[in-house]
Amino acid sequence: MSNKFSLNRIKEISNDPLVFHTKGVFLERLGKIESAIEQYEVSANQEYEKSQYALANIYNESEEYELAEKWYEKSFRNGNIESAFEAGNMNIKILNYENAMYWFEKASKQGHIKSQNNLGVCHFKRGDYFRAEKWLKIANEENLEESFFNLAIFNDIMKNKENAIMFYEQGSSNKDINSKYNLAVESYNDGDLEKSIELYKQLYKIGYKKACFNLGIIMEQKNDYESAIKYYTKSADKNHIKSQYRLGCVYEKLNQYNNAIKFYERASENGHIFAKFRLANLFNKEDDIESAKKYYKMCIEDNFVFAKNNLASIYFEQKRYEEAIFYYKEAINEGIKMAFENLGDLYYKLNKIQEAISVYIKNSENTSIQIKLGNLYEKENMYDEAINWYKKSATKGDSNSNYKIGQIYYDKFSNVEASIKYFKEASEKNNINAQIYLGQIYFEKQNYEEAKKMFELGANEGNSYCQCMIGIIYHRYMNNENDAKYWYEMAKNNNSLEALYNLGILSLEKNDYEESKKYFDEGMKYESKDCEYMLAYIYFKKSQMIYKSLGNYKDSDLIFEKLPNLDMVTFDLLIPEFKLIQNNSDDVYTPQYILDITENIEDMMENKLTEMIFCE
Secondary structure, eight states: OHHHHHHHHHHHHHTOHHHHHHHHHHHHHTTOHHHHHHHHHHHHTTTOHHHHHHHHHHHHHTTOHHHHHHHHHHHHHTTOHHHHHHHHHHHHHTTOHHHHHHHHHHHHTTTOHHHHHHHHHHHHHTTOHHHHHHHHHHHHTTTOHHHHHHHHHHHHHTTOHHHHHHHHHHHHHTTOHHHHHHHHHHHHHTTOHHHHHHHHHHHHHTTOHHHHHHHHHHHHHTTOHHHHHHHHHHHHTTTOHHHHHHHHHHHHHTTOHHHHHHHHHHHHHTTOHHHHHHHHHHHHHTTOHHHHHHHHHHHHHTTOTHHHHHHHHHHHHTTOHHHHHHHHHHHHHTTOHHHHHHHHHHHHHTTOHHHHHHHHHTTTTSHHHHHHHHHHHHHTTOHHHHHHHHHHHHTTTOHHHHHHHHHIIIIISOOHHHHHHHHHHHHTTTOHHHHHHHHHHHHHTTOHHHHHHHHHHHHHTTOHHHHHHHHHIIIIISOOHHHHHHHHHHHHHTTOHHHHHHHHHHHHHTTOHHHHHHHHHHHHTTTOHHHHHHHHHHHHHHHHHHHHHHTTSTTHHHHHHHSOOOOOSOOOOOOOOOOOOOOOGGGOOOOOOOOOOOOOGGGGSOOOOOSOOOOO
């Protein structure tokens, strides 16, 4: 009898579904899924709901959704309410809302709170707002976190802001982080910066990425870069791409280029196109040209058209002109206006004048291009065309264009009166060379007071011609020896031989032969015939005075009587060669880069969450 009982008992245990289920759990934990399924199926076919639920989860995970739903249904019929909830979520995952609602409704009617929330969300997505609100409120009665947020979203969309804020506040108080985040955004938008920052800081402590980023934006706007770095770093470390990008921007502002490159590279690896472009520009700035080219090419692959101009400009500087022309033309086709000027400059550098003109004219509303067209036509001796383009740029406020027109009228057409008009317009905007020309013109017209005024700016900028001319005006026409000497000395120190000579004349007129001789002696170092001539005169006068002083000593009186009378009432002054302030701007034909991107960082802030949340 004893042996018979033992055999029956063993047989009974070997058919126990719990045994097979336990084996299945053990095998699943070991990762032996196929063997686990075999064990679960034995007990599941005996209506053991835990095995049915386990099978459903395995098939759900492996995306065998029909089998999963089959076993969820069996498990639910055997009393597992979680099976209906998981079946609903599975159908949400595959966007089958009708099936999802079927299962959520079954669980909801049995009081499953998360299913009630999810059923409400499904009704909302299908446009049944009445049922959506009904089920969300039922879930909310049990203080389900997600329901506060979802009811706030519902009221937001229904334009009931007061109720939305109320639910955000309640959700925030119930530790719902999404409600707290949206409340922070709302507070910022309503101008309550203090409350917004307080809420963001609470979310920062738990590493809520969007909150960290928005807090970083606020601090960056306040120029509190240390705090901005702190908040951006928290979200950047969680792979928030925009935070990585802004960290690069902040570090670049602080000239911490190694850190800027580090975070631009991280953002670039995550596909942030502006990070790639700024990184390329930074490498370009730091003369890491190959890295710059690499990132410009990456930008071009992402169809970021500004990079085409910049890559072309690198090739321009490297004298790889064919590649530069190719990318400039690509940029022009994309509407990048700077590329017109760059390509025109390149053609000009290659002495392809007609090609340069053709490209420039296509963007001839650009002031700098109008100036370059004026320069180009002037160098080609096509003065009427040059004046035409200079007039266009002059109307846009370019004083140098007024000056250039005046210069052409004066030097090429000998039209002094026409030149005065344009020189005056340029002079009113403190164009030094225009004032120098006017000084010369007024001097020739014997309007010495106006001439002096015009020469003053150039003189103060170290122009020796202007300094010497002011000295002449004070010397000859204003009888101001002290000021004359001051300006002559200034010009002499700027290597003006004429000023040196005039200083000698000034001293001679005061009968200070020794000082006069000192200046003329200095002029002899430059082999000046004028100074040599005046030295001879001084030596003659000194000899004449010595013979006179000797009286009848030997034949001194006879020699004195035979000497010619060389007394001069006045002495001619030397007018210096006309000289302008050197200006090389007309010949600047170097490629231009697009170095900045217009960005309003406030517009970058993460917005409110607008999608309702399913419970998982």
